[in-house]
Amino acid sequence: MILILSDRQDDAVEMVLPKLRARGVPVTWWDPGDFPARGSLTAAFTGQGHRIVLDTGAGAGPLDLAQVRAVWWRRPNRPTPAENVTEPSHRRHVVWQAEFLLDGAWELAPARWLPARRDVERRAHNKIIHMARAVALGFSVPETVYTNDPFELAPAYERAGGDLIAKQINSDEFTLDGVDHRTYTTVLTRRHLTSRHRLRHEPVILQPYVPKAVELRVIVVGDRVFAMEIDSQASRTARDDWRHYDDDRVRHGAHRLPEDLERRCADLVAALDLTYGAIDLILTPEGEYVFLEINPNGAWGFVEHHTGLPIAEAIADWLAAAETENGSTDHE
Amino acid sequence: MSDFATALASGVRLLRGLPRRRADVEEARRAAAAWAEEHPGLRAQLVVDERPGTPVVDFDLLVEDPEGGTVALTAQAEDGVPWLIDHSTHWAAGQLVSVDEVHLSVAQALTMIRSLSRRDMTPHDEIVDQCLILNEIRKETEPVDAGDLQAAADEFRRGRGLHDRASTMAWLAEMGMTLPQFETYIGGVARRRGFRRRMEAELGPARLAAAPGAFDRVRGVWITGPETSLAACAGDLARVHDGGLAALASGDGDIETTIAERLAFELPEPLRDAAPGTVVGPVAHGGTFLAGVVLTRAAAVRDERTLAAAGRLAFSQWLAERRRQASIEWHWS
Numbered sequence: 001m002i003l004i005l006s007d008r009q010d011d012a013v014e015m016v017l018p019k020l021r022a023r024g025v026p027v028t029w030w031d032p033g034d035f036p037a038r039g040s041l042t043a044a045f046t047g048q049g050h051r052i053v054l055d056t057g058a059g060a061g062p063l064d065l066a067q068v069r070a071v072w073w074r075r076p077n078r079p080t081p082a083e084n085v086t087e088p089s090h091r092r093h094v095v096w097q098a099e100f101l102l103d104g105a106w107e108l109a110p111a112r113w114l115p116a117r118r119d120v121e122r123r124a125h126n127k128i129i130h131m132a133r134a135v136a137l138g139f140s141v142p143e144t145v146y147t148n149d150p151f152e153l154a155p156a157y158e159r160a161g162g163d164l165i166a167k168q169i170n171s172d173e174f175t176l177d178g179v180d181h182r183t184y185t186t187v188l189t190r191r192h193l194t195s196r197h198r199l200r201h202e203p204v205i206l207q208p209y210v211p212k213a214v215e216l217r218v219i220v221v222g223d224r225v226f227a228m229e230i231d232s233q234a235s236r237t238a239r240d241d242w243r244h245y246d247d248d249r250v251r252h253g254a255h256r257l258p259e260d261l262e263r264r265c266a267d268l269v270a271a272l273d274l275t276y277g278a279i280d281l282i283l284t285p286e287g288e289y290v291f292l293e294i295n296p297n298g299a300w301g302f303v304e305h306h307t308g309l310p311i312a313e314a315i316a317d318w319l320a321a322a323e324t325e326n327g328s329t330d331h332e
Numbered sequence: 333m334s335d336f337a338t339a340l341a342s343g344v345r346l347l348r349g350l351p352r353r354r355a356d357v358e359e360a361r362r363a364a365a366a367w368a369e370e371h372p373g374l375r376a377q378l379v380v381d382e383r384p385g386t387p388v389v390d391f392d393l394l395v396e397d398p399e400g401g402t403v404a405l406t407a408q409a410e411d412g413v414p415w416l417i418d419h420s421t422h423w424a425a426g427q428l429v430s431v432d433e434v435h436l437s438v439a440q441a442l443t444m445i446r447s448l449s450r451r452d453m454t455p456h457d458e459i460v461d462q463c464l465i466l467n468e469i470r471k472e473t474e475p476v477d478a479g480d481l482q483a484a485a486d487e488f489r490r491g492r493g494l495h496d497r498a499s500t501m502a503w504l505a506e507m508g509m510t511l512p513q514f515e516t517y518i519g520g521v522a523r524r525r526g527f528r529r530r531m532e533a534e535l536g537p538a539r540l541a542a543a544p545g546a547f548d549r550v551r552g553v554w555i556t557g558p559e560t561s562l563a564a565c566a567g568d569l570a571r572v573h574d575g576g577l578a579a580l581a582s583g584d585g586d587i588e589t590t591i592a593e594r595l596a597f598e599l600p601e602p603l604r605d606a607a608p609g610t611v612v613g614p615v616a617h618g619g620t621f622l623a624g625v626v627l628t629r630a631a632a633v634r635d636e637r638t639l640a641a642a643g644r645l646a647f648s649q650w651l652a653e654r655r656r657q658a659s660i661e662w663h664w665s
Binding site: 011166168174176177179180181182183184186191192194195196197198199201202204251304305308 | 353381386387388390406408410412413414415416417418419420421422423425471473475512513516
């Protein structure tokens with residue numbers, strides 16, 4: 001049995017699901033956001049061991065987690081209390097209890113995970129951790145400072161010759177004047193230096209602006225590596241941060257990485273105890289590949305969409321291999 | 333402390349107290365002007381730095397240095413707002429409109445305008461329709477059909493008089509587009525065109541079967557103009573086979589006369605269901621008045637022309653329904 005943990009509207013799952021079905025492997029797609037309001041989970045212990053049974057509430061019957069060979073941890077929602085649990089502290093209580101049980105159940109499920117169990121994924125997502133691993137593996141990285149020291153700002157600006165960018169340590173939602181705002185890659189001007197005291201309030205990432213020939217998104221699935229180049233420099237909108245998306249002007253195409261770099265990308269994913277990763281690189285006009293970051297559960301659907309690279313097939317292969325290696329294909 | 337140092341300290345207090353929002357810039361200017369009047373020797377000027385994509389503004393105060401030259405003052409108060417949040421942008425900065433899952437940037441909209449073609453719609457409505465189609469095709473991964481690609485490229489070039497490679501390249505240079513960008517752009521147009529073509533082919537037969545009368549071939553005469561002028565012509569319409577047409581043709585310049593064959597749904601609405609020979613109007617129609625008569629009406633036939641028209645009609649109705657259900661948000665500010 002393959003267990004997919006993700007939101008019911010997840011397009012990426014829709015891309016992989018038919019390929020799993022074509023391989024004849026049993027699949028359960030469940031969103032932990034349905035727990036505990038609709039689904040139920042029971043972990044029962046006896047002197048002989050334990051049994052953990054998930055009932056998704058979808059009418060498919062109980063699923064013994066011992067039968068799960070592979071788990072795809074995609075974009076699950078947090079546990080959600082039933083609607084008639086209305087008191088806010090009760091709702092928080094429900095979420096906390098539910099998350100605790102789920103974490104334990106996933107830990108005990110004898111399956112392999114894509115990209116990893118939650119705590120491993122969270123650790124790998126941390127930018128200073130994965131940058132340290134990348135440096136250790138020989139990736140070229142920009143001279144980067146993670147800091148909330150206001151007095152680091154002007155020296156970083158000068159070291160970068162005035163071409164300095166700032167990024168947030170971790171993406172998060174916030175509002176300004178009650179309206180949703182975003183922080184993209186911010187190219188600094190001298191104006192930014194005049195409010196250096198604000199750095200005290202939260203750490204940021206400071207990096208020299210790395211000139212780009214193209215940007216790259218590299219998808220690693222197990223030991224398979226797929227790379228897409230993003231010609232963000234063709235667009236004024238997207239040239240500093242391709243997440244501004246300007247598909248009318250920005251060309252996307254498959255990219256052939258040098259063999260050693262391709263291997264290093266797979267090594268980085270493995271070094272972080274992941275089985276999947278989305279790595280962002282820059283290829284400079286001088287031909288140097290520069291590592292920016294890895295997102296352990298980063299988007300790959302648009303890579304396949306733009307390039308036709310068979311990433312959904314690779315994910316299906318990886319998940320299905322666990323099932324066939326264990327020889328159990330009698331559940332649907 | 334010297335007078336100048338005192339004035340500078342006062343200037344800093346002024347800057348720290350100015351409201352840092354775009355909507356309050358005039359208030360800031362008034363405060364700065366009052367400060368400048370109190371310090372006439374400094375010839376102070378406030379410079380407003382309006383950042384794109386955010387309501388936050390910055391200020392500088394330029395004052396004359398008594399020893400010659402200019403001193404520029406800037407001050408940021410400690411208000412507890414983290415640095416990157418202070419320098420963040422509105423989530424839709426640079427975007428024109430969001431339609432469901434599609435967020436159309438201003439740059440994309442300007443490119444899209446080049447391919448808009450509907451004369452019966454405002455660009456505003458047609459952009460929304462194009463976004464609705466983009467929502468439908470955003471998950472498509474198959475290569476664009478070669479026929480659609482060629483047809484889109486031909487139509488685009490024809491519409492701009494780009495009949496050869498040289499004129500196309502000159503046009504691209506003028507627009508600041510590279511050839512690969514143009515190919516990507518045409519690919520997008522072709523994909524939208526392909527979706528429309530598939531939907532029309534899929535929806536057309538059912539639309540025809542559901543209301544074949546809408547696709548009757550109808551020949552009619554109709555006149556538009558001031559109500560009184562039309563009323564005077566009602567008799568001419570009634571005897572249109574017997575000299576009435578000539579009388580209409582020799583009428584005054586207030587009246588516009590149309591003699592045409594149309595599918596019933598393409599006729600002016602008051603004539604669509606009229607029986608042959610029955611004079612309709614004058615009635616208010618399209619901001620003026622209309623009167624007319626149906627000359628002949630032949631029942632719909634399931635041929636290529638009729639199916640194509642049924643497909644177009646069904647698709648426009650499908651789009652109207654999608655528009656009704658869609659979440660549409662314009663980002664004008």
